[in-house]
Amino acid sequence: MATIPLINLGLSFLPVFLVLTIMFRWSLSIKDGLVALARMLIQLLIIGYALNWIFAVDTPLIILSLLAVMLIVACSIALRPIKDKQLHSYSNALAAIALGGGLTLGFIIVWVLESQPWYKPDTIIPLAGMVFASAMNTVSICGERFSMELNHTSCVETAKKQAFQAGLIPLFNTLLAVGLVTLPGMMTGQIFSGVSPLIAVRYQIVVMCMLTGAAGISAAIFLQLSANRVQGKQEAQPNKQ
Incomplete structure (x- = not known):
């Protein structure tokens, strides 16, 4: 594949700048857009250099450490839209994405692709990125919708099901x-x-199949853990009274 010249790479930013211009003209804040764009650029430049070194490394510990970092970052980003997030929200998201995303990734790597070794960096890292991102986005949608549904209904099961349906x-x-x-x-x-x-x-x-499965399973785990937490609080309130 031909290398993209730097001047052509710069031209690719024009559609994004057009979006930011529209936001500015419509009196909307462009801060989040600028921050996201800058982070995307910096992060990709850093990871581009880092992957050259990581792909040359044949150590599972380093690969697992990188996956752990990706998982933690995905967890924190997933909860960004949720206003009333607490410590248990982070633990729920971490457990959900780790189980739903991690187990699905492992299954695909070992049983479907039959990658040898399983920690082959140029296989597991790109796939892990896709899996964690898909799980992150779905958990984020479900978490935000679950919180919103709880404001309109006292039935936790209904809120859970509505949130899951929206996330899918x-x-x-x-x-x-x-x-x-x-x-x-x-x-x-x-x-x-x-x-x-x-x-x-x-x-x-x-x-x-991998992305759909990982995202759906992660969302279901997150919603179930969150629902259990809310139901536990509801049951504890009458006892206190």
């Missing part, structure tokens, strides 16, 4: 659109690299 909407929309509306990044990248579209499709199917 982007996942199912993506499954419905793939191949018709969108060609996902992994498939597009493989095609650009000269891989047969039929082979790229196989990998993309694996990725879509």
Whole structure:
């Protein structure tokens, strides 16, 4: 694949600047957009250099340490939209993404892709990034919706189910659109690299199943833990009275 010249790379920022300009003209705060854009640029530059070193390392401890950092960051970002988050919210999100995302990732790496060794950096790190990001986004949607539903109903089970259903909407929309509306990044990248579209499709199917499963399982675990916490508080209140 041809290298993108720096001047062309700079041109890719124009659509984003257009969005920020619209926000400014509509008297909306562009601070979050600027911070997100700057963080994206800095983080990708850093990880680009770091991955050159990580891919050359054949040590599972370093790979697991990197995955742990990715997991912790994903957990903190997932809770960003939730206003009344507490310490247990972080532990719930961490447990949910670690179990739902981690177990799904491990299953795909060991049983589906049969990667040897399992900690092969150029396989597990990109896949882990996709898995944790998908779980993070779904947990974030479910967590925010769960908090909102609790403000309108005293039934925790109803709030849990409504939140889970809302969190699954982007996942199912993506499954419905793939191949018709969108060609996902992994498939597009493989095609650009000269891989047969039929082979790229196989990998993309694996990725879509992996992301949907990891995100859905993580969201279900998070909501169940959160619901148990709320129900425990509701049961404790009459006893105090």
